[in-house]
Amino acid sequence: MTILVTGATGNIGRKVVDQLLTRGATDVRALTTDPERAALPEGVEVARGWLRRPHTLPAALRGVDRMYLAPTPDTVDEVLAAARDAGVRHVVDLSGEPESWWGSVTRAVEASGIAWTHLWPGDFFENALTWAPQVRAARTVREPWPHAASAPIAMDDIAAVAATALLDEGSHVHRAHSLTGPETLRRTALVERIAAALGEPVGFVEVPRDEAVAVLEPVMGADAVWYVDAVLGGFAEHAREATPIVEELTGKPGTTFAAWAVENVDAFR
Ligand SMILES: NC(=O)c1ccc[n+]([C@@H]2O[C@H](COP(=O)([O-])OP(=O)(O)OC[C@H]3O[C@@H](n4cnc5c(N)ncnc54)[C@H](OP(=O)(O)O)[C@@H]3O)[C@@H](O)[C@H]2O)c1
Numbered sequence: 001m002t003i004l005v006t007g008a009t010g011n012i013g014r015k016v017v018d019q020l021l022t023r024g025a026t027d028v029r030a031l032t033t034d035p036e037r038a039a040l041p042e043g044v045e046v047a048r049g050w051l052r053r054p055h056t057l058p059a060a061l062r063g064v065d066r067m068y069l070a071p072t073p074d075t076v077d078e079v080l081a082a083a084r085d086a087g088v089r090h091v092v093d094l095s096g097e098p099e100s101w102w103g104s105v106t107r108a109v110e111a112s113g114i115a116w117t118h119l120w121p122g123d124f125f126e127n128a129l130t131w132a133p134q135v136r137a138a139r140t141v142r143e144p145w146p147h148a149a150s151a152p153i154a155m156d157d158i159a160a161v162a163a164t165a166l167l168d169e170g171s172h173v174h175r176a177h178s179l180t181g182p183e184t185l186r187r188t189a190l191v192e193r194i195a196a197a198l199g200e201p202v203g204f205v206e207v208p209r210d211e212a213v214a215v216l217e218p219v220m221g222a223d224a225v226w227y228v229d230a231v232l233g234g235f236a237e238h239a240r241e242a243t244p245i246v247e248e249l250t251g252k253p254g255t256t257f258a259a260w261a262v263e264n265v266d267a268f269r
Pocket of ligand 1: 009012049096120121122
């Protein structure tokens with residue numbers, strides 16, 4: 001009854017490993033290209049491989065019953081074929097609505113014939129870390145749309161839902177969980193919470209779209225254009241409403257952004 005966690009040193013996969021162990025899972029296998037560097041917790045079996053190199057997967061998938069699937073749209077079909085051949089019965093995937101950027105993962109999983117649970121998060125708390133350099137340097141956040149809003153979620157809460165679905169597959173099979181944090185928050189409200197964690201004012205400075213891209217480029221590279229236009233522009237047009245889904249699925253209330261900001265305040269100092 002082995003559970004394979006792919007992307008197991010990634011932002012979310014690593015947290016899925018921890019959440020499985022917290023819930024008492026004993027047969028956890030973690031996929032990494034570099035077992036030595038991975039520094040995975042004791043008790044976790046480490047397998048060498050990478051989703052973007054599907055030929056590395058058959059050995060890692062041997063004896064696997066369930067898996068957490070990190071998103072690699074370009075190779076997802078081969079990955080799922082290997083999983084099916086290995087006898088995997090349930091895939092919990094990080095993906096998105098069929099029409100979204102990550103929709104190809106959703107469609108491939110549904111076409112695979114393997115039972116599935118989709119995790120569809122929107123904005124992550126951790127995306128606020130892209131503000132860290134400007135908050136550290138000038139105690140400001142420069143963006144075009146102060147009233148743009150989202151219902152961001154902690155990556156740890158996504159991982160908690162993933163672990164719950166992997167361990168209690170019965171009630172999660174063939175369900176798509178649209179995941180949000182517990183509050184809908186404007187960009188200005190996020191900045192206020194970071195300021196409160198710092199105990200110092202942080203200004204929100206409304207700037208034209210091109211300047212926002214230029215500010216983020218050193219942090220995000222070429223993705224800055226996509227992030228400002230598609231992601232922030234999307235929040236400005238349509239705010240996703242917060243729901244209590246994390247508590248409903250895990251029994252524990254979703255982390256608030258204020259609590260996350262306190263825990264991660266050193267990144268902004
Ligand atoms: N709806 C949504 O918003 C949504 C939905 C789906 C996905 N996403 C995005 O998915 C991402 C998930 O990120 P994640 O960090 O959890 O996992 P990830 O980026 O999918 O996986 C990262 C892991 O892949 C492995 N890897 C091996 N070779 C690599 C290479 N050459 N380059 C990069 N990685 C390599 C690394 O592990 P080893 O080095 O240990 O092998 C690394 O820890 C997030 O950035 C999120 O934005 C968003």
